[in-house]
Amino acid sequence: MSDPQTLPGRTYPPAPPYQVGREAVRAFAAAVQAVHPAHHDVAAARALGHADVVAPPTFAVVVAQRAEAAVVADPEAGIDFSRVVHADERFVHHRPIVAGDELTGTVRIHAVKELGGNRMVTTVTEITDADGAPVADVTSTLLVRGEES
Amino acid sequence: MGEPTAVRPVLAELEKGQAIGSRRVPLTRADLVAYAAASGDHNPIHWNQAFAESVGLPGVIAHGMLTMGVAVQLVTDWAGDPGAVVDYQTRFTAMVPVEDTTGRISEDGAPAPGAVLEVSGAVGAVDAAAGTVRIDLTVNDPAQDRPRVLTKAQAVVRLAAPQKTEEERA
Numbered sequence: 001m002s003d004p005q006t007l008p009g010r011t012y013p014p015a016p017p018y019q020v021g022r023e024a025v026r027a028f029a030a031a032v033q034a035v036h037p038a039h040h041d042v043a044a045a046r047a048l049g050h051a052d053v054v055a056p057p058t059f060a061v062v063v064a065q066r067a068e069a070a071v072v073a074d075p076e077a078g079i080d081f082s083r084v085v086h087a088d089e090r091f092v093h094h095r096p097i098v099a100g101d102e103l104t105g106t107v108r109i110h111a112v113k114e115l116g117g118n119r120m121v122t123t124v125t126e127i128t129d130a131d132g133a134p135v136a137d138v139t140s141t142l143l144v145r146g147e148e149s
Numbered sequence: 150m151g152e153p154t155a156v157r158p159v160l161a162e163l164e165k166g167q168a169i170g171s172r173r174v175p176l177t178r179a180d181l182v183a184y185a186a187a188s189g190d191h192n193p194i195h196w197n198q199a200f201a202e203s204v205g206l207p208g209v210i211a212h213g214m215l216t217m218g219v220a221v222q223l224v225t226d227w228a229g230d231p232g233a234v235v236d237y238q239t240r241f242t243a244m245v246p247v248e249d250t251t252g253r254i255s256e257d258g259a260p261a262p263g264a265v266l267e268v269s270g271a272v273g274a275v276d277a278a279a280g281t282v283r284i285d286l287t288v289n290d291p292a293q294d295r296p297r298v299l300t301k302a303q304a305v306v307r308l309a310a311p312q313k314t315e316e317e318r319a
Contacts, residue, residue, distance in 0.1 A: 024187075031187035032218030033174060036231050048230050057225070057234040057304070058218040062188055082204060086213040088240040096232030139238075 004112035004119065007077060011108040012070035017130075018063045022099040025053045032056055045098070052099040060091050064125040064138035067105030071123055077109065078119055079144055087120060087141040094134045102130040110139065117146030157229035160308040163272050163282050169227045171269035174219045175262035176211055176247050184215040198249065211245040211264065216298055220268045220288045224304045227270070227284075235281065236305035243298045245290050266290055266298070273303060280309035 022042075029039035034056045037044035045053045072079045097103070104127070111122040122141040129135050158169075181195045190212055193200040201209050217239050225231045245264050253261035266288060273285035286302035 027183075028187040031180070031184040032215065032222065034218075034222050034225065034231070036222075036225055038231050048232065050232055054231045056218060056231060057221050057237045058214060061214050065189060086241050088238070089214065089217060090238035091236065093235050 004078075004114055007109045007112045007121075009108065010074075010077075011106065012067070012074070014104045014106040015063075015066040015070070018066065018103045018105070020055065020097060020099050020101040020103060022053050024062075025055045025059065025099050028059050028062070029056050032058065050096060050098050055097040055099075057091055057093070058089075059097055060093070060127055060136045060138050061089070063103050063105045063127050063136075064107070064140065067107040067125045068123055068140060071107055071109060071121070077121060079121060079142060083145040085143045085145065087143040088139075089141075090139040092137045092139075094136060097135060101135070103127050103135060104129075105138075119144040119146070158227065158282075158308060160275065160277065160280060160282060163275050165272050165274060167272040169270040169272065169284060170223055171267070172223055174266040174268055175259070176215070176219075176245070176264045176266065177260050178209065178247055178249055178251055178263055179260065181209065181211055181215065181247060184212055184218075188212070188214065190214065206244070206246075208246050209249070211247050213241040216241075216245055216266065216288065217302070219266065220286050220299060220302060221304055223268050223270050223286070224284050224306060228306045228308070233306050233308065234304050235307050237303070239286075239288075239302040240300040241298070242300040243290070243293060243295045245293075245298050264290060264292065270304075278312045279307075280311045281305050281307050 026040050038048055038054045071077050105125045107123050107125040110124045113120040120141055120143050125138040127136045185191050195212050198209055248263035250261040250263045255261045269287045270284045273283040275282050284304045288299040289296040290298050
């Protein structure tokens with residue numbers, strides 16, 4: 001592991017664009033037991049003013065985790081995935097994600113804290129659409145357990 | 150599972166502490182496999198007993214993101230529009246072990262759950278100027294010694310357009 005103070009601000013190249021498909025939205029909605037018709041039925045989504053079926057609030061994790069893979073792969077970030085516990089997660093939506101979106105996630109390390117031999121790594125992934133407009137900001141903290149714990 | 154409410158909540162009628170409802174969320178090993186496929190998180194601690202035990206876990210545990218994802222459905226259905234949830238955060242404070250009940254059926258005919266989460270929500274704050282309400286969720290796994298699996302689980306829901314400032318009105 002490198003000096004944690006050099007890590008905050010480090011930005012990684014964006015993951016390849018993610019194409020949001022209707023069946024992916026429906027499958028994710030079914031997996032989180034989301035029964036609202038706007039997730040499944042195009043007409044119901046449009047009746048609420050959305051362009052297509054709406055992704056559940058936590059769907060952005062699919063895009064974020066693809067971007068976060070770059071941090072996990074960075075040896076200097078010190079994330080041993082066999083020792084990782086998910087500590088917290090936050091989604092700030094600038095607009096809902098809908099089928100048809102092409103999303104790009106760009107991740108940066110926001111903060112690194114050392115606590116009793118453990119390391120807390122907080123990343124922020126900014127998700128933008130094909131026009132470059134902001135869609136969602138995903139903040140995620142991983143707790144990496146120290147070798148002795 | 151409750152059906153989505155036909156009548157959408159009105160911001161001016163809400164006050165801090167008001168309950169928005171509660172529900173029980175059953176989880177099976179099959180649900181964890183479905184979430185792994187839908188989310189792309191294929192970590193074997195969420196579907197392989199031997200692997201989970203080999204890394205010191207009591208057994209297969211639910212994805213934290215699955216718990217977070219199912220809990221917010223109470224808010225989505227209450228709000229009447231899943232696109233109205235503009236901010237959603239939580240801390241993960243306890244694991245949710247999911248017992249292997251594969252092939253077992255409950256008395257009601259549904260697959261026997263390997264864990265059952267109890268989710269309830271209440272108004273935490275109303276921001277009239279922003280047009281939003283914050284719903285605070287309580288998410289417990291009553292089978293655990295430390296039942297509170299999510300902490301500071303808060304969803305901000307937009308129910309009205311933001312009020313314009315003096316400068317914007319001028």
